[in-house]
Amino acid sequence: MRTSIVRDLRSLLVVFTTSLCLVVFLVNIGLTQPTQNSANQGITFNDAHFHLTNYIQKGIRIEDFLKLMGDKVDRVAVFGIPLHQKWDYFVDGNRSPDYYLLSDTELYYYSLVDAMIAQEYLRLTPDKQKHFDPMITGFNPTDMYATAHILRVLRLFPGVFTGIGEFTIHKEFVSDKVGGHTASLTNPSLDRVFSMAGEIGLVTLIHCDIDTVRPTPGDRPAYFDKLKQLFKRHPETSIIWAHTGLGRIVAPRSNHLDLLEEILDDPEMNNVVFDISWDEVAKWVVKSPETAQSWARLINGYPNRFLFGTDAVAPKDSVSYLKTYQDYKPLWNLLDKDALFKVTVGNYRRVFDEAAAKVRVWEKAKLQESEARLDLPNADLIPKTVLLPQYQSS
Numbered sequence: 357m358r359t360s361i362v363r364d365l366r367s368l369l370v371v372f373t374t375s376l377c378l379v380v381f382l383v384n385i386g387l388t389q390p391t392q393n394s395a396n397q398g399i400t401f402n403d404a405h406f407h408l409t410n411y412i413q414k415g416i417r418i419e420d421f422l423k424l425m426g427d428k429v430d431r432v433a434v435f436g437i438p439l440h441q442k443w444d445y446f447v448d449g450n451r452s453p454d455y456y457l458l459s460d461t462e463l464y465y466y467s468l469v470d471a472m473i474a475q476e477y478l479r480l481t482p483d484k485q486k487h488f489d490p491m492i493t494g495f496n497p498t499d500m501y502a503t504a505h506i507l508r509v510l511r512l513f514p515g516v517f518t519g520i521g522e523f524t525i526h527k528e529f530v531s532d533k534v535g536g537h538t539a540s541l542t543n544p545s546l547d548r549v550f551s552m553a554g555e556i557g558l559v560t561l562i563h564c565d566i567d568t569v570r571p572t573p574g575d576r577p578a579y580f581d582k583l584k585q586l587f588k589r590h591p592e593t594s595i596i597w598a599h600t601g602l603g604r605i606v607a608p609r610s611n612h613l614d615l616l617e618e619i620l621d622d623p624e625m626n627n628v629v630f631d632i633s634w635d636e637v638a639k640w641v642v643k644s645p646e647t648a649q650s651w652a653r654l655i656n657g658y659p660n661r662f663l664f665g666t667d668a669v670a671p672k673d674s675v676s677y678l679k680t681y682q683d684y685k686p687l688w689n690l691l692d693k694d695a696l697f698k699v700t701v702g703n704y705r706r707v708f709d710e711a712a713a714k715v716r717v718w719e720k721a722k723l724q725e726s727e728a729r730l731d732l733p734n735a736d737l738i739p740k741t742v743l744l745p746q747y748q749s750s
Contacts, residue, residue: 402704405633405665415670436469521561554593557714566601633665652690659695
């Protein structure tokens with residue numbers, strides 16, 4: 357009898373000990389494995405669209421910007437402004453304009469901006485550098501030598517840049533002010549840039565309004581179909597379409613979300629994602645409870661295809677930097693948990709981590725080779741789809 361009791365007690369002790377060990381193991385797994393919640397505790401968002409400098413290339417030092425980020429912002433795609441506002445004394449006198457809406461004088465491309473961004477980044481310690489993904493933006497997209505500029509920047513600053521952009525093709529109030537030839541979605545130089553970005557792995561952030569300021573009633577948006585054609589010509593390029601084509605005045609048509617779904621549902625454009633940066637875009641999205649609901653339904657349906665960005669330009673304080681995020685609060689409240697995480701944090705990591713890895717591999721394998729040619733085979737080709745019929749035979 358006593359032996360049986362002892363045996364039963366031993367069995368119970370074994371079961372208890374095993375269960376306890378299992379509980380401890382599971383607890384340790386929960387504590388040590390980076391779950392979505394634990395790995396992102398305290399992080400509010402990653403910023404896919406941030407300008408360190410303004411339209412006269414002045415701005416905030418990147419060390420000071422880190423303080424504005426605090427512990428709420430983990431990573432930022434950082435770049436300058438590719439255009440510089442001219443100060444023409446005969447137009448503006450002693451009033452020095454620092455924004456494109458403050459003068460009638462022209463804007464011109466400012467290539468030094470990429471070196472400025474690189475130097476700011478390289479001043480940081482490696483532990484601080486991990487918070488930034490610098491982008492090349494100081495090239496003229498109408499120039500067939502734009503690819504040469506991008507390659508020279510990669511050569512001068514290896515290991516620094518993750519992508520190109522934000523660069524502009526059609527933008528309200530800006531396009532008409534840029535000196536020289538007007539940027540176009542059908543210019544072969546743009547295809548060279550996209551082709552080379554795909555070859556290297558550079559994520560490409562393009563600003564192109566979906567429509568003109570005064571759209572033609574009943575017509576398709578002026579630039580939408582040509583933009584889709586551009587995207588389809590470059591399926592190997594990781595593309596971010598800034599603002600979904602909206603602007604300060606360029607408003608969403610009643611079928612704007614249906615147009616976005618044309619891209620989202622087309623397997624030939626799986627490489628395209630949208631950023632919803634800029635407070636001027638947020639005003640359209642959260643204009644009413646109905647518009648916010650419509651956008652939320654779209655994003656919840658395609659949670660992998662949207663990125664948040666501030667589009668802040670050289671902010672002076674955290675309030676101005678965080679304004680766009682705060683403006684989107686009605687939208688955040690309508691997104692499901694998975695979609696909210698992906699739009700504000702996860703999609704950034706996926707897009708920019710993949711790009712950074714590809715660019716570093718390319719730099720090690722082909723940068724020296726490209727230094728000699730300052731070009732790439734794919735970028736030499738001018739796609740016939742962008743040439744006028746009378747030139748295609750040649």
